[in-house]
Amino acid sequence: MANKSIDTIKYGLLRIIDVSGFTIFDPVVRLLFGEEPAKQTSKILKYIVIPTIFLFVCIWLWASIAPTHKTKSGQVPTPSQVIETVETNYRQYEREQEKKTAFLTTGSERDAQIKAAKERLKSLEEESKAAQSELTKVEESSLTEIENNLAPFKKEIEAIAAKLKTLTSSAKTEQTALADAIAAGTAKPETLIQAIADFETQKEALTEKRSELNKQLTEAREDPDALKAARLRANAVANEIQHTNSVIDHYEKKNREYQVNELMTKADAAAALASSSKDPKDILKAAKDQVRNTKKIEDVQEREYAPTSTVFWHQIKRSIFTVFVGFVIAAVIAIPIGMMCGLNRIAMACFTPIISIFKPVSPVVWLLIFQIIVGAFFPDPENHPLFVLSSTLPFIQDLGVNPAMVFSACTVAMCAVWPALVNTALAVSSIEQDHLNVARVLKLGFFDRLFKIIIPSSLPLVFAGLRISLGVGWMVLIAAEALSSSDGLGKFVWDEYQNGSSFSFANIIMACFIVGIIGFFLDRLMICLQRLVSFDEDGATV
Amino acid sequence: MSFLELKDVSIGFGPVSNRYEVLQNVNLSIKENEFVAVIGFSGSGKSTLMNLLAGLEKPDKGEVLLRGQPITGPGPELGMMFQNYSLLPWMSVYENIDLAVRSARPEIARSERKDYIMHYISMVKLDHAPDKKPHELSGGMRQRASLARTLCIRPEVLLLDEPLSALDALTRSDLQDEILRIWGEDKKTVVMITNDVDEAVLMTDRIVPLTMGPAATLDTPFEVNMARPRDRYTLNNNQEFIRLKTDITSYMMGLSQEKKKAAAAKVPMPDIAPKDFSLPSKRLGFKNLQAVSPASSSKA
Numbered sequence: 008m009a010n011k012s013i014d015t016i017k018y019g020l021l022r023i024i025d026v027s028g029f030t031i032f033d034p035v036v037r038l039l040f041g042e043e044p045a046k047q048t049s050k051i052l053k054y055i056v057i058p059t060i061f062l063f064v065c066i067w068l069w070a071s072i073a074p075t076h077k078t079k080s081g082q083v084p085t086p087s088q089v090i091e092t093v094e095t096n097y098r099q100y101e102r103e104q105e106k107k108t109a110f111l112t113t114g115s116e117r118d119a120q121i122k123a124a125k126e127r128l129k130s131l132e133e134e135s136k137a138a139q140s141e142l143t144k145v146e147e148s149s150l151t152e153i154e155n156n157l158a159p160f161k162k163e164i165e166a167i168a169a170k171l172k173t174l175t176s177s178a179k180t181e182q183t184a185l186a187d188a189i190a191a192g193t194a195k196p197e198t199l200i201q202a203i204a205d206f207e208t209q210k211e212a213l214t215e216k217r218s219e220l221n222k223q224l225t226e227a228r229e230d231p232d233a234l235k236a237a238r239l240r241a242n243a244v245a246n247e248i249q250h251t252n253s254v255i256d257h258y259e260k261k262n263r264e265y266q267v268n269e270l271m272t273k274a275d276a277a278a279a280l281a282s283s284s285k286d287p288k289d290i291l292k293a294a295k296d297q298v299r300n301t302k303k304i305e306d307v308q309e310r311e312y313a314p315t316s317t318v319f320w321h322q323i324k325r326s327i328f329t330v331f332v333g334f335v336i337a338a339v340i341a342i343p344i345g346m347m348c349g350l351n352r353i354a355m356a357c358f359t360p361i362i363s364i365f366k367p368v369s370p371v372v373w374l375l376i377f378q379i380i381v382g383a384f385f386p387d388p389e390n391h392p393l394f395v396l397s398s399t400l401p402f403i404q405d406l407g408v409n410p411a412m413v414f415s416a417c418t419v420a421m422c423a424v425w426p427a428l429v430n431t432a433l434a435v436s437s438i439e440q441d442h443l444n445v446a447r448v449l450k451l452g453f454f455d456r457l458f459k460i461i462i463p464s465s466l467p468l469v470f471a472g473l474r475i476s477l478g479v480g481w482m483v484l485i486a487a488e489a490l491s492s493s494d495g496l497g498k499f500v501w502d503e504y505q506n507g508s509s510f511s512f513a514n515i516i517m518a519c520f521i522v523g524i525i526g527f528f529l530d531r532l533m534i535c536l537q538r539l540v541s542f543d544e545d546g547a548t549v
Numbered sequence: 550m551s552f553l554e555l556k557d558v559s560i561g562f563g564p565v566s567n568r569y570e571v572l573q574n575v576n577l578s579i580k581e582n583e584f585v586a587v588i589g590f591s592g593s594g595k596s597t598l599m600n601l602l603a604g605l606e607k608p609d610k611g612e613v614l615l616r617g618q619p620i621t622g623p624g625p626e627l628g629m630m631f632q633n634y635s636l637l638p639w640m641s642v643y644e645n646i647d648l649a650v651r652s653a654r655p656e657i658a659r660s661e662r663k664d665y666i667m668h669y670i671s672m673v674k675l676d677h678a679p680d681k682k683p684h685e686l687s688g689g690m691r692q693r694a695s696l697a698r699t700l701c702i703r704p705e706v707l708l709l710d711e712p713l714s715a716l717d718a719l720t721r722s723d724l725q726d727e728i729l730r731i732w733g734e735d736k737k738t739v740v741m742i743t744n745d746v747d748e749a750v751l752m753t754d755r756i757v758p759l760t761m762g763p764a765a766t767l768d769t770p771f772e773v774n775m776a777r778p779r780d781r782y783t784l785n786n787n788q789e790f791i792r793l794k795t796d797i798t799s800y801m802m803g804l805s806q807e808k809k810k811a812a813a814a815k816v817p818m819p820d821i822a823p824k825d826f827s828l829p830s831k832r833l834g835f836k837n838l839q840a841v842s843p844a845s846s847s848k849a
């Protein structure tokens with residue numbers, strides 16, 4: 008009995024692995040359940056261990072080659088630097104979350120939090136002091152260290168300068184003497200020429216050595232590692248202090264409840280004034296104020312936290328949403344038209360020129376065209392019903408739907424429509440004659456024929472097309488966002504490229520990995536769907 | 550008065566340049582409630598003949614008549630069981646049959662439909678597998694599912710294209726009885742393709758042999774004048790049965806030998822290839838073509 012239930016678990020797991028497409032982990036599961044250990048171990052060695060080693064070799068290659076190439080935006084980031092930026096970005100995200108909770112906290116909880124934050128601030132300040140004094144110490148010691156390092160170079164440079172001077176003056180006297188001798192006829196002109204040439208080579212050698220020394224001097228002047236580390240630490244603490252201050256601010260003055268209370272006391276005061284006053288003018292004014300105040304209070308009560316900086320996570324969500332919208336548009340257009348083309352030769356003949364001409368057009372062109380066309384629909388984006396509506400829907404409201412997003416989605420749709428359309432047409436036109444014969448013998452009506460025969464039999468190929476479409480759409484989206492400044496991963500990359508800080512290159516590489524990983528999961532998702540709709544044993548190719 | 554009739558029917562496939570004539574001048578007249586078997590070698594055109602009767606193909610020449618009226622197209626009254634089963638792979642056995650029942654027998658009420666379908670499923674002994682998809686079935690199970698789908702329509706004419714070829718002897722004889730019972734009770738007209746002479750003699754009124762292709766045609770039929778019901782266990786001793794079986798077998802052997810002889814003993818023909826006026830460079834290609842034509846091969 009126990010054996011049987013273990014088997015169920017085992018085969019369940021294997022099935023999940025199979026459907027989700029991570030078949031490489033199949034031997035691991037089998038080994039865990041003790042099935043043919045020798046065979047599974049050899050499989051693990053071949054298909055998991057060796058590929059992992061290969062990946063590590065690739066990473067090692069990256070880590071060792073990257074620092075040797077200097078670019079305008081600094082050194083090519085190494086894997087560890089990329090991981091560091093991931094951490095930085097994640098910290099930024101966490102901080103925004105912290106501020107958000109601070110903004111929304113209420114009541115005694117808020118007081119407690121303020122107290123805790125202030126305590127933290129105090130300890131941070133102490134830490135900062137320590138770090139600062141440490142820094143000055145290190146700075147002083149490293150200053151003398153640098154001076155010590157520099158001294159020999161400076162000495163040598165001075166010596167060379169002196170040498171040059173003496174060389175020049177002695178050469179000058181020698182040459183004038185020679186010239187005089189030639190004039191007197193006691194020497195040959197060749198000796199003078201020889202002397203001048205000798206002098207030049209000597210001078211050149213000296214200047215070269217001097218410039219070499221200068222270069223070494225600048226290198227030696229660079230801060231020692233200890234100083235750099237101390238500075239980083241001091242910066243980090245200062246940064247943390249600034250953040251804590253901001254958090255406290257969000258607990259106090261910027262807190263929603265606090266703001267509401269503030270307004271309420273004001274309103275109460277005004278109301279009291281109105282009731283005690285005898286002047287009708289004052290009463291009228293007070294009443295008006297009251298109305299205004301209640302409205303204001305309502306506004307504040309509904310206010311959401313406004314993040315100070317767009318967080319990476321937000322951009323990821325927005326990109327995924329945009330690609331999803333574009334993909335759905337593409338599918339909604341492609342599948343019916345594709346079916347029409349597959350069913351009817353005339354429709355196929357009508358659409359073929361359109362498909363063949365527009366399919367190869369670059370996404371950039373589509374982006375510009377849609378930017379113009381879509382832009383015309385939204386002369387006043389702030390008040391357009393679409394955006395007003397989208398700002399009230401749950402989930403979507405945080406994404407900030409705007410015209411840039413709309414035409415990015417349109418571009419995605421335009422580029423993603425073709426694979427789905429062509430595949431659907433192919434799927435429908437290549438339905439097996441046998442199945443159509445069944446429909447003919449049974450005299451199925453149009454809808455039965457469509458829903459019982461044509462659609463089910465073409466679904467696997469249609470989904471294969473949709474899978475390609477989603478892949479294309481995701482690639483196009485990143486480019487579209489970069490060009491259209493629609494907030495998202497593409498724009499993130501573009502902004503990083505433009506701002507060129509010391510982290511931006513690593514950020515770009517990180518974005519590259521994230522785009523790849525998301526693309527991979529989207530593809531897997533489509534494969535799972537495709538497998539669900541395919542009717543043969545192994546209909547879907549992975 | 551014939552019920553189902555083929556009149557001088559010819560059919561072929563392919564474009565004019567590469568034409569393959571399958572059937573030529575086929576004449577067949579089937580009476581109402583008659584049970585006819587068609588036998589013939591593989592590739593001779595039996596399935597094509599069935600497609601013509603079902604209205605799935607149009608004849609190039611001649612006409613196919615049902616009750617004296619030309620058949621305009623396929624329909625549930627001409628119940629065809631396909632040789633390759635043609636089950637819809639995205640539907641289970643039950644759903645496949647359900648689709649047929651819904652569309653061909655809409656008068657069956659929703660409440661009765663399930664029992665009706667299950668009746669046919671158990672008739673072909675698939676009670677244990679109504680929810681299986683075709684790819685989960687064995688070849689014989691698929692064949693039975695396909696048979697059930699055809700029978701459940703209760704067509705006037707049953708067109709069975711090798712309906713029992715993939716079954717074991719026991720299941721086979723059970724289903725033979727089942728088909729016979731349906732044919733007897735519901736007064737159906739049945740045309741069945743089979744390559745089993747015993748089966749043909751046991752079940753049918755008439756056995757029509759198809760000559761070898763290309764351009765096959767129906768030869769003189771063998772009438773089976775044996776009393777029904779026929780008992781398959783005593784049949785082997787029945788004189789008439791033995792006579793028919795030997796006749797048909799020797800006829801079929803004769804067909805294949807004739808074919809071989811015809812291929813071997815072709816009269817040498819004069820080479821009447823057209824005079825070659827083409828440019829010398831093209832001549833080579835033409836010669837190569839000639840080398841594979843039958844005329845030149847028989848000469849050798």
Ligand SMILES: Nc1ncnc2c1ncn2[C@@H]1O[C@H](COP(=O)(O)OP(=O)(O)OP(=O)(O)O)[C@@H](O)[C@H]1O
Nearest residue numbers: 562563569571590591592593594595596597598632
């Ligand atoms: N749609 C078609 N296009 C071209 N040729 C065809 C087509 N259908 C059948 N044929 C040809 O017609 C000939 C007869 O085919 P058919 O399927 O009728 O044979 P059959 O007698 O049923 O053979 P089997 O016993 O193997 O089922 C074959 O040579 C085949 O190549």
Ligand SMILES: [Mg+2]
Nearest residue numbers: 595596597632
């Ligand atoms: Mg056949």
